Amino acid sequence: MNFFSKSNIIVAGFLLAFVSTTSAHIGYTGRDFGTFTGNGSDTPKLIASNTVTGDFGWASGTDANLGDSHKTRAFKFSLLATGLVTLEIQGLDIIRSGVPSSSLPHPGFSIFKGLAASGSHDQSAASTAYNNATYGVGNWEGSFNALGDWAVGVDGAAADSPLSYFTYVANAADGIAANYGNAAGIRSDGVADGFVKSSFILGPGDYSIFVGGADISGTSTASFGFNATLSVVAIPEPSIYGLLGSGIAVLVVAYRRRTSVR
Numbered sequence: 001m002n003f004f005s006k007s008n009i010i011v012a013g014f015l016l017a018f019v020s021t022t023s024a025h026i027g028y029t030g031r032d033f034g035t036f037t038g039n040g041s042d043t044p045k046l047i048a049s050n051t052v053t054g055d056f057g058w059a060s061g062t063d064a065n066l067g068d069s070h071k072t073r074a075f076k077f078s079l080l081a082t083g084l085v086t087l088e089i090q091g092l093d094i095i096r097s098g099v100p101s102s103s104l105p106h107p108g109f110s111i112f113k114g115l116a117a118s119g120s121h122d123q124s125a126a127s128t129a130y131n132n133a134t135y136g137v138g139n140w141e142g143s144f145n146a147l148g149d150w151a152v153g154v155d156g157a158a159a160d161s162p163l164s165y166f167t168y169v170a171n172a173a174d175g176i177a178a179n180y181g182n183a184a185g186i187r188s189d190g191v192a193d194g195f196v197k198s199s200f201i202l203g204p205g206d207y208s209i210f211v212g213g214a215d216i217s218g219t220s221t222a223s224f225g226f227n228a229t230l231s232v233v234a235i236p237e238p239s240i241y242g243l244l245g246s247g248i249a250v251l252v253v254a255y256r257r258r259t260s261v262r
């Protein structure tokens with residue numbers, strides 16, 4: 001082997017390592033729903049043909065050892081005023097960049113206040129330091145908490161560098177405990193059909209949404225396809241809360257309680 005071919009191999013190896021590392025960062029490229037006013041003038045936004053690795057990424061974040069955010073997909077949106085936010089995730093067979101992906105069988109998602117800084121990574125030194133201190137060494141498999149607050153640090157930064165914090169807001173999951181497990185606090189839609197849709201009254205701010213597979217016993221690390229649609233309407237009159245379902249009503253009460261103590 002001559003010098004040049006060796007160099008090429010080294011360069012190729014370096015590039016592969018670089019690509020695999022950067023592609024694993026939490027990012028929103030192509031998955032920004034944009035800014036919504038909350039005043040009733042917003043049009044729904046569809047982000048089609050997304051993929052996620054694995055059929056269990058969201059469900060894994062519901063258990064005690066958290067989950068690996070690489071097995072979820074991050075989206076973001078901003079809200080200028082309090083509104084009724086509806087997110088729907090439809091698993092479907094897609095072809096993206098010529099590569100087919102089968103339908104995400106049971107989608108689940110969680111919404112958080114806060115955004116990930118560019119380059120955020122579950123296994124960064126800062127994430128590791130935070131998770132070890134918060135959960136204990138060996139007690140976490142990633143940073144993603146589907147049912148509570150979590151934090152993540154930037155890859156390549158010092159262990160004591162600033163973190164991005166996600167403040168838990170709400171979740172929803174397709175199906176029943178048979179697929180998503182028995183963790184307390186999961187908001188089920190009760191019908192395991194590859195589709196989940198849920199509505200929440202949210203205040204102004206910047207939000208992240210993490211979508212992944214809701215199969216707690218899932219093991220596939222294949223790529224799965226789904227569409228995501230976010231819509232925001234003005235807050236309905238209190239008299240029709242009951243018509244919209246108890247889940248929304250509970251969230252309204254929770255929101256009012258939180259705001260009333262501030």
Ligand SMILES: [Ca+2]
Binds near residue numbers: 060061141
């Ligand atoms: Ca887990």
Ligand SMILES: [Ca+2]
Binds near residue numbers: 174175190191194
């Ligand atoms: Ca469903």
